[in-house]
Each structure stands twice: as C-alpha cells, then as structure tokens.
Amino acid sequence: MAHFSPKVRRLLLDYLTDVPVRQIEALFEDNGISLGPPQDDGGDPSVRRGLVRQYLAGVDLTSGEGRAKLTTVLSDLMQEIGLRSKSGDGYYDLQPVKDKWITTLTQAGFDVGEWSYAVTDPIARRTSTSLSAAALAALEDPSAILDHLSRLADTVDSDPRLAVSTAKALIESTAKCVLSTRGIAYSNTAKLPALVNEAQTALSLAPKGVSDEDRSLRQVLQSLVSLTQGVTEIRNKVGVDHGAESVPTWVRPRHARLVVGSAHVWCGLMLETLADPEAPWRKASH
16 A cells, blocks of 8 residues: 655655645645644744644545555646656756655555656555445554555456455455454454454344344345455455465456455455444444
C-alpha cells in the first residue's frame, strides 16, 4: 500500500507554499477534504503551510475514502507539474520539481502515469471492487487483508490454484482480525470452520442466533458458513500449499473466480458488520 510518509507531506507543503490561498482551498475542498482543527505551526508561521497542515488534519488516513481523497490531491498537483513541464511552461524550473515529485511518490509506493502523470495507489486500485472502504476501515491495521487482496488480483488469471489458496487465507485472516478487534482470544491451531463460527458469533451473525421470524436470514447466514467450508475443501484439493502426488490440471480462472468471489462475500459482510456503528453485536456487547 502507498504510504503518506512525512517526506510526501513535506513535498506537498513545500510546493503549496508558493500557491495562492484561494487555490489551496479549492484544491482540497474540490476533492472533498474539509479543514481540520488548527495545528501547531512548529515555529513555522507561514499562512499557506498552516492552511495545508489544517487540511491534512481533516483527512482520515485510516479509511479508504480518506486515502483516496488525498491521493487525488497529489494526482491533481502532479498532473499540473507534469503537463506544465511538458508544454515548455517554465520547463527548466519545473523539470527538477517534476523529477523530485515522481521520485518521492514512487518511493512511497504510488504509481505515476508515464504520460498522464496521474497518481494512484496500486493496491487500493486493485482492491476497490472487492471490499468496500467501510469494510477496510473497520480494522486498525488492514495490511494482512490488503496483502491477500493484492495477491488475488494478480493470480486469479495467471495462477488460479494459488488464488484458491489465497482466498482461504483471506477468510482466515479476516476471522482472526474480527476476533482480535472484538478482544476475543483464539487458538493458533484452530481450524478455519471453528474460526468462522467464532467470528460470526462475535458479530451476532451466527445462524443459530437468528430468531424464528427471520428464517430466510438464517438460511443465508448458514449458506455463508457453507461457502467458507467449500473454499477450504477446494483449497485442500487444488491449493499449492498442500503436497500432492499429481497436479490438478482441471482448475481454470473461472473456478478461481468462483472461490475468490465466495471469500469476498463472507469477508465483506464480516468487516462491514464490524464497522457498522448500529450493528446488533454492539448492543449485545453492552
């Protein structure tokens, strides 16, 4: 995942020092970022730099939405710098600035378009259609989930057997993250079915906990349990992390997409329920 490092923040501060206040306000406000609380100037009384610090304080970088907004701010500026240097407008002054921006952003894990100069977070781009920003924001540290999602994006077509193994690992990591966030201990030797049941119970999503009036919901929740069991069974048959006497050649990307889709459904529900401030499990925990 790209990192909004102190170096990236300084890059932004330094560049905007010479930009009119009205343009700074438009840059952040147009990208959905509002002013945060006043910040300590650290001995730097610059009005523009203080304004930028305040806007940065208004961004929640623990959420996918907040990260996406600030990435767009960087992209807008990078495109302005790149296109102005390409057009010859102040070329000799802007070329070093452009090179510094590209180097700093790529070192921080961002992608910078070769011709468009658009800035993107490669992992966020790959995972944007699999789990929602709200789901990822449920975890203080979603790095394990993002790592699995990134691997899935890279392997479904090129290595479907590896994708199946990773889908099972995604479910396992999600279950463990849910339990840890809820403050529930789990055994390091626990099998996936036990982890799934414990995690669903922790979020009041266990089928047996649904009232008789909601039988349809109970059936859906039970189906989700069956989905995770199916993912495990397929992984045991075709996954790359089990020794086998022969290679299962029947596995195709379509099979991997089915398994990965099943994992996404379960993990998405779990993490979005964990993040929901009005989810039933919160009332049950009081």
